[in-house]
Amino acid sequence: MYLVQAQSQGLGNAQIINHAKNDFGGGTQSYELTQNANGYVFAANNDGLLMFNGAEWSCFKQPNRSILRSIEVDNAKIYAGGQNELGYFTPETNNELKYVSLLDNLPDSISNIEEVWDIDHYNGKLIVRCSHHLLQIENDSISLLLENPGLSSSFMLEDSYFYQVGDSIYELGSNAFVFQTPPQDRCVGLFQSEVDTLMILASNGLSSSTGQLEPSMEVLDELLSNSGVNTVQSTSKGYAFATRRGGLILTNHLLIPQRQYTVNEGLQRNDVIAVFEDRHHDLWVGMSNGIDYIEESSPFKYSHPDSFLLGAGHAVVSYKDELYFGTSNGLFKAIPQLDGQTNYELIEGTLGQVYGLNVIGDNLWIGHQEGALVYNGAKAQKIENSYGVWTHFSIPNDKTHVLAGHYNGLYLFSKQQDKWVLEKQLEGFGESSRIGSYSGDYTWWISHPYKGAWKITLDPTSLDIVSSDFYGKNKGFPSDLGIYVSKVNNQTMFTSEEGIYTYDSLRDSIRPMDSWDTNTDQHYLRVFGNEFNTIWAVTDQRVEFIEIIESPVSKSIEVHPISRLKEDLVAGFELMYSYDENHVIAGTESGFAHIHLPTLLLSLDESPRLLVSSVEDLSQNDSTVYSALNDVRENGTLTLDKRSTSLRFNFTCTSFHDVKELDYEVYLEGLETAWTSSEKSFSKEYTNLEPGSYTFHLRAVDHSGNIRHEIEFPIIIEAPWHQTRLALIIAITIGLISLTLMVLVPRRKFEREKNQLVQQKEQELTVQKEESVQAIDELKSQRLQDELSYKNKELASATMHLVQKGQILQSVRDSLKQLDLSALEKSETQIRRIVKVINEDIRLDNNWEQFERHFDQVHVDFLKRLRKTYPNLTANDHKLCAYLRMTLSTKEIATIMNISVRGVEISRYRLRKKLQLEAEVKLSEFIQNI
Numbered sequence: 001m002y003l004v005q006a007q008s009q010g011l012g013n014a015q016i017i018n019h020a021k022n023d024f025g026g027g028t029q030s031y032e033l034t035q036n037a038n039g040y041v042f043a044a045n046n047d048g049l050l051m052f053n054g055a056e057w058s059c060f061k062q063p064n065r066s067i068l069r070s071i072e073v074d075n076a077k078i079y080a081g082g083q084n085e086l087g088y089f090t091p092e093t094n095n096e097l098k099y100v101s102l103l104d105n106l107p108d109s110i111s112n113i114e115e116v117w118d119i120d121h122y123n124g125k126l127i128v129r130c131s132h133h134l135l136q137i138e139n140d141s142i143s144l145l146l147e148n149p150g151l152s153s154s155f156m157l158e159d160s161y162f163y164q165v166g167d168s169i170y171e172l173g174s175n176a177f178v179f180q181t182p183p184q185d186r187c188v189g190l191f192q193s194e195v196d197t198l199m200i201l202a203s204n205g206l207s208s209s210t211g212q213l214e215p216s217m218e219v220l221d222e223l224l225s226n227s228g229v230n231t232v233q234s235t236s237k238g239y240a241f242a243t244r245r246g247g248l249i250l251t252n253h254l255l256i257p258q259r260q261y262t263v264n265e266g267l268q269r270n271d272v273i274a275v276f277e278d279r280h281h282d283l284w285v286g287m288s289n290g291i292d293y294i295e296e297s298s299p300f301k302y303s304h305p306d307s308f309l310l311g312a313g314h315a316v317v318s319y320k321d322e323l324y325f326g327t328s329n330g331l332f333k334a335i336p337q338l339d340g341q342t343n344y345e346l347i348e349g350t351l352g353q354v355y356g357l358n359v360i361g362d363n364l365w366i367g368h369q370e371g372a373l374v375y376n377g378a379k380a381q382k383i384e385n386s387y388g389v390w391t392h393f394s395i396p397n398d399k400t401h402v403l404a405g406h407y408n409g410l411y412l413f414s415k416q417q418d419k420w421v422l423e424k425q426l427e428g429f430g431e432s433s434r435i436g437s438y439s440g441d442y443t444w445w446i447s448h449p450y451k452g453a454w455k456i457t458l459d460p461t462s463l464d465i466v467s468s469d470f471y472g473k474n475k476g477f478p479s480d481l482g483i484y485v486s487k488v489n490n491q492t493m494f495t496s497e498e499g500i501y502t503y504d505s506l507r508d509s510i511r512p513m514d515s516w517d518t519n520t521d522q523h524y525l526r527v528f529g530n531e532f533n534t535i536w537a538v539t540d541q542r543v544e545f546i547e548i549i550e551s552p553v554s555k556s557i558e559v560h561p562i563s564r565l566k567e568d569l570v571a572g573f574e575l576m577y578s579y580d581e582n583h584v585i586a587g588t589e590s591g592f593a594h595i596h597l598p599t600l601l602l603s604l605d606e607s608p609r610l611l612v613s614s615v616e617d618l619s620q621n622d623s624t625v626y627s628a629l630n631d632v633r634e635n636g637t638l639t640l641d642k643r644s645t646s647l648r649f650n651f652t653c654t655s656f657h658d659v660k661e662l663d664y665e666v667y668l669e670g671l672e673t674a675w676t677s678s679e680k681s682f683s684k685e686y687t688n689l690e691p692g693s694y695t696f697h698l699r700a701v702d703h704s705g706n707i708r709h710e711i712e713f714p715i716i717i718e719a720p721w722h723q724t725r726l727a728l729i730i731a732i733t734i735g736l737i738s739l740t741l742m743v744l745v746p747r748r749k750f751e752r753e754k755n756q757l758v759q760q761k762e763q764e765l766t767v768q769k770e771e772s773v774q775a776i777d778e779l780k781s782q783r784l785q786d787e788l789s790y791k792n793k794e795l796a797s798a799t800m801h802l803v804q805k806g807q808i809l810q811s812v813r814d815s816l817k818q819l820d821l822s823a824l825e826k827s828e829t830q831i832r833r834i835v836k837v838i839n840e841d842i843r844l845d846n847n848w849e850q851f852e853r854h855f856d857q858v859h860v861d862f863l864k865r866l867r868k869t870y871p872n873l874t875a876n877d878h879k880l881c882a883y884l885r886m887t888l889s890t891k892e893i894a895t896i897m898n899i900s901v902r903g904v905e906i907s908r909y910r911l912r913k914k915l916q917l918e919a920e921v922k923l924s925e926f927i928q929n930i
Helices: 002-009 215-227 597-605 656-661 725-744 748-818 824-845 848-858 862-869 875-885 890-897 901-915 923-928
Strands: 016-020 030-035 041-045 048-052 057-060 068-074 077-082 085-091 097-101 116-122 125-130 133-138 141-147 151-157 160-165 168-171 176-180 187-192 197-201 205-208 229-234 239-243 248-251 257-261 272-277 283-287 290-294 300-303 313-319 322-327 330-336 342-346 354-360 363-368 371-375 380-382 389-395 398-406 409-416 419-425 435-440 443-448 452-458 465-471 484-488 491-496 499-504 509-512 524-529 534-539 543-550 555-562 576-580 583-588 591-596 610-617 623-627 638-640 647-653 662-669 683-686 692-702 707-717
Touching: 030 272, 030 283, 041 077, 041 272, 041 283, 048 068, 077 116, 077 125, 116 151, 125 151, 133 151, 151 187, 176 197, 187 229, 197 215, 197 229, 205 215, 215 239, 215 248, 215 257, 229 272, 239 272, 313 363, 313 576, 313 591, 322 354, 330 354, 363 398, 371 389, 389 435, 435 484, 443 484, 484 524, 491 524, 499 524, 524 576, 534 576, 543 597, 555 597, 591 597, 610 692, 610 707, 623 638, 647 656, 647 662, 647 692, 656 662, 662 683, 848 862, 848 875, 862 875, 875 890, 875 901, 875 923, 890 901, 901 923
Parallel strands: 030 068, 068 116, 313 354, 354 389, 638 707
Antiparallel strands: 016 290, 030 041, 041 048, 041 068, 048 057, 068 077, 077 085, 085 097, 116 125, 125 133, 133 141, 151 160, 160 168, 168 176, 187 197, 197 205, 229 239, 239 248, 248 257, 272 283, 283 290, 300 591, 313 322, 313 583, 322 330, 330 342, 354 363, 363 371, 363 389, 371 380, 389 398, 398 409, 409 419, 435 443, 443 452, 452 465, 484 491, 491 499, 499 509, 524 534, 534 543, 543 555, 576 583, 583 591, 610 623, 610 647, 647 683, 662 692, 692 707
């Protein structure tokens, strides 16, 4: 069964990142790979030791510039062996690796070690295999374990060390013979199976201690025999075989092939020299002219059924226990191979754009640009006159009819004499029907992403359209755009520009779907349901895996955002197909992505490993003041001197599979208060730094905006010595001593004379000061008194004028009352007298400005302050305030302002409102305090 095999082997291949020789600046071949505690990857290369920190490569050479054959990390040291050279690289503060040769520590009996082929840890020591010697290194002291010209290979099996001499294999320690190898062949690894011990041979594949292989291993034996084995590496999933002609072959722990990587799958070369599994269970492959990184631990694997054509993936379906893939170049059947690979066979007659795949009855229906195709497992039949079909729908309880959505509406196909034909195009609906879903009662929903949705109901007998109702903005959608219909958990759902909606049959309208709330502001484009109680959703920013967690009393939703897939999906033709509870296939622009859910969920919980790789002092010729290779910080804090005013922080991520999925944000606490915007740069510079304490913050953010990990890197820039506490104490001490000497050293006579002169002078100055102060005070007092007297006179005059004015106006009023209109001549005389009185009053009234000026001088700019503080007061309000300031009575104010006493009361009430005074505040007291 294909699905059973697919689950055990896994579909697709991991993504491969090529590092060409020009990228790492080394030599042609890389013989061995390893990793240190920081996560840096090292390779033994023709040109020396290669180092990759996640951001950049470096190359460190041995003094004799020999070919480096083998390496082994031991704490901070990287032991290295090459052509007649053995030693180790040790880190320095300047981010460099210094080489220390151990040739002088060799036993006197050894004059030439020729090639160093292997360095391994064994029983707390290092075992070195040279061309003719086995050496042991302990605390850099070297001793000889074995010397034999026939020494050809060595390898570890669990905690035991084995070596080959001639055609025999021995175990180190007891030097006991294990078993014989075929003549002229080299053993590169041993495996213990349930029934025997297996040898991995360089030329002849597998060999068993019993002389007979288990049937399950025969496929691997043939693969290895045809490919030739350079080395084998135990991995978390099984074993990895580096071959001379067949690339990299991966098996499970039972030595059953699972996957093979060659040039066709993305390797740079098929001649793989070395393989290494890093701490994230990804693979590094060394070969001629390059090093490749294989994301084997990634939950994402990729396949291209149409090979180099890289057509877009539009549809996937399981039909008769086999998987079929619809691409823009045809329909392909997946055929698993015994060697772990998957071949793809083009179904004859399907060449061209495949849009949809639907299993209906015993047939596979194919929506194709050329029309509808029906496939029975043997051949594909094209239905005549059915050009441009998107998808197909089964009809309830009807095995002889199939409904199809095409470019201009709906087709009805019928089976006649064992052949499917186009019966008719349904009338009453003519929109493109690429996206649809059956909702029961012979009713289908058809959606168009640029127009809206239609509810189509067929007659159960004639299968004609009896109703076609449009649903868009007029029926509850936020607009007619971006509407996709889906079937999720047997429920019809719609995605639109503002969320997820469902159909309310009671109101015959569309409403938001409250019961399925993901609590996110994402704009949903498509949702995909399945039978495994999970949902896949595509938003405008990411893909979401949504788990529906149900209990007897509640139902909750857990959303897992996945940023990696979004840019790969085919826009408008998004596809997420679940063929079992652990595997999902997504259509991409160049094929298909295969997702392993358990691995995906584990990866989402992992934090990427962030690291400050080095700190450079830009103010001192870009010198490196810190390196992660040689961490010299005290208590985790980097201390720098006062000259370090400009710094560059270099950082990296040694979770290599996460690097391209992350952006990095930084800020320097003590200088900045906010994070920088996300960017791909692996460095950040700061200039003009003052002495003090700082903390460099670094965090990784995925493409969905989720913070994946954050680290802190504290530093201290020391102040100059004259700004330190010690310098301050010294300065104060010297000052006190100097001051003391200046006080005590002068002679007593000088002190007495000085004191006498000072006292005499102080007395004279005191007398003069007192006399001057007294005279000045008298002059000021007299002047102020004169000015105040003058102002008071003017103010009194002005006030009297106002009183006169009131009296005059009253006189005018009385005269007018006595005016006898019947006696014209007498009246004319009286009118002239009144006019004269009023003219006289107008002349006197011009003195108000003079009154105001004098009033402000006496009352310290009272009216000016009043206008500034309360700009909404009128001129009459100003006058009323002035009279209240002069403590005039209400009757006097009425007389001056020529109004009644009641009028004054009203004016006072209005003034209180304008001043916004509380009821308990007295107006007169308030005026006095302004």
